[in-house]
Amino acid sequence: MxxxxxxxxxxxxxxxxxxxxxxxxxxxxxxxxxxxxxxxxxxxxxxxxxxxxxxxxxxxxxxxxxxxxxxxxxxxxxxxxxxxxxxxxxxxxxxxxxxxxxxxxxxxxxxxxxxxxxxxxxxxxxxxxxxxxxxxxxxxxxxNPTRPDSGPWFGLTPVQRETLLLATERGYYDIPRQCTTLALAEELGVSDQAVTERLRRAIVTLVSNTVQYPAREE
Structure with a gap:
């Protein structure tokens, strides 16, 4: 690698x-x-x-x-x-x-x-x-740049990537926060709980395939 x-x-x-x-x-x-x-x-x-x-x-x-x-x-x-x-x-x-x-x-x-x-x-x-x-x-x-088997989006599924990108663009991670998971859910046409779960899994996947992976290797 x-x-x-x-x-x-x-x-x-x-x-x-x-x-x-x-x-x-x-x-x-x-x-x-x-x-x-x-x-x-x-x-x-x-x-x-x-x-x-x-x-x-x-x-x-x-x-x-x-x-x-x-x-x-x-x-x-x-x-x-x-x-x-x-x-x-x-x-x-x-x-x-x-x-x-x-x-x-x-x-x-x-x-x-x-x-x-x-x-x-x-x-x-x-x-x-x-x-x-x-x-x-x-x-x-x-x-190491990323896990070798993480795929083109560091292991994110298309749905996770879409949700994470939208949350970033709408200012969900800004300080102060510019939107809520409810607003994101309305735009995506899903439930508030679904948005929360997508974001949680997306962040865990990114950390596992980038930040955490080299540490494990070393």
Whole structure:
């Protein structure tokens, strides 16, 4: 079963972190790494207020061959970075072990990663790999995404999902509460007791298949 690890790495411990040299006040978001021959092209989101310092820094890096502006959205710009990344041991290890980068954000002190591994054993292999290559990992959280047999809605039946979604949309869980189970029952065409039972079972199912399941496994 796949496992997700949330961890951090000092920027100086891997090639891309050293190239980007995140300066004070700048936050860089890694959207994806697209394989291209022996290396991979990172796609990076940068806030527009930091564009000048970001591009000026990369212009000084000998390993950077080209920086291309791809898109702009909500005050941020997406760049594609072509660079000589063959010696980046961190991303080489991620690729070799079949891991997937779900999220990554760089700050002046460190990079925060969310990585998905095929299983716990592969995660352990990655930790040993990083130790061997002098990469410092600070693992903050390890968890399984959901139960493997829980289905597309984390085990919820269509009726439970419909009731839970309606309760959320109508503000049943707001503080203060915006509707009652009686109002939900009238809209769904069922009894007040049926709504209460659906919500109770839906919440138990969600907890069992998400929050509680990894704890049992660990």
């Amino acid at each position: 796949s496992v997700i690890a949330e961890l951090s790495v000092p920027g100086d411990d891997f090639g891309l972190g050293r190239v980007l040299e995140v300066v004070s006040g700048i936050s860089i978001e890694l959207e994806s790494m697209v394989p291209m021959g022996e290396t991979a092209i990172p796609f990076l989101w940068v806030h527009d207020s930091h564009r000048d310092s970001f591009t000026a820094n990369l212009a000084k890096q000998e390993v950077v061959s080209e920086l291309t502006e791809i898109d702009a959205l909500d005050g941020k710009t997406l760049y594609a970075l072509e660079w000589d990344g063959k010696t980046d041991e961190l991303f080489r290890g991620i690729q070799q072990l079949g891991a997937q980068v779900l999220n990554a954000t760089g700050t002046p002190r460190k990079w925060e990663f969310e990585l998905r591994f095929p299983d716990h054993e592969t995660l352990s292999d990655f930790q040993r790999y990083c130790q061997h290559h002098g990469i410092t990992l600070d693992v903050r959280r390890i968890y």
